[in-house]
Amino acid sequence: MIVTQITEATKSRYRIYLDEQFAFILYKGEIRQFHIEEGRELSEESYRQIMTQILPHRAKLRSMNLLQSRDYTRHQLEDKLKQGDYPDACIEEALDYVESYGYIDDAGYARDYIEYNLGRKSRIRIETDLMKKGISKDVIRGAYAELENMGVRQDERSMIQALLEKRKYCADTADAREKQKMYGYLCRKGFAPEAVMKALS
Numbered sequence: 001m002i003v004t005q006i007t008e009a010t011k012s013r014y015r016i017y018l019d020e021q022f023a024f025i026l027y028k029g030e031i032r033q034f035h036i037e038e039g040r041e042l043s044e045e046s047y048r049q050i051m052t053q054i055l056p057h058r059a060k061l062r063s064m065n066l067l068q069s070r071d072y073t074r075h076q077l078e079d080k081l082k083q084g085d086y087p088d089a090c091i092e093e094a095l096d097y098v099e100s101y102g103y104i105d106d107a108g109y110a111r112d113y114i115e116y117n118l119g120r121k122s123r124i125r126i127e128t129d130l131m132k133k134g135i136s137k138d139v140i141r142g143a144y145a146e147l148e149n150m151g152v153r154q155d156e157r158s159m160i161q162a163l164l165e166k167r168k169y170c171a172d173t174a175d176a177r178e179k180q181k182m183y184g185y186l187c188r189k190g191f192a193p194e195a196v197m198k199a200l201s
Helices: 028-033 044-068 075-081 088-100 104-115 123-132 135-149 154-164 174-190 193-200
Strands: 003-009 013-018 021-027
Touching: 013 028, 013 174, 021 028, 021 044, 044 088, 075 088, 075 154, 104 123, 123 135, 154 174, 154 193, 174 193
Parallel strands: none
Antiparallel strands: 003 013, 013 021
16 A cells, blocks of 8 residues: 555644545654655555554544543444544444443433433424434334333423413414414424314314
């Protein structure tokens, strides 16, 4: 493999291109350590050491540092590592590593998120939020089932009623325009159209 280009990523980190393709990012000291220069060949042994030792170790450390400040889903953490230009194989190794120690747990993340938002968001809104975070529908359903088995349930009817009272809606005096406006508002909140129609009437 020939080092065809070296470009600055930051003051201390450089993007390395091998055979005209972006390969990885290294620090100045690592570039010196492996004698990386434009136009010079990178040995198979050096390439293997970078890809199986240097970069996976760095990706694991980066993952642990990120998880110190907040929880991430596997998908969110993967996105953060991709932003750091880590090779895909190194990202997968880092994700498997932190997952094996329970530092990322999509099922637990979904369960905690649902429980926290049960009285604040509709089920549809919660599911949409979690899927945007990369959690599958099966995992979300499993989290809901686990909470229901623990006796934790969502009362969307009461949530809708509370919103109607907050907005001073009265079914007896509301005209068609007001009902339509309230219908749109509640549907945008993620409540099922059938439940909304029943509450408005």
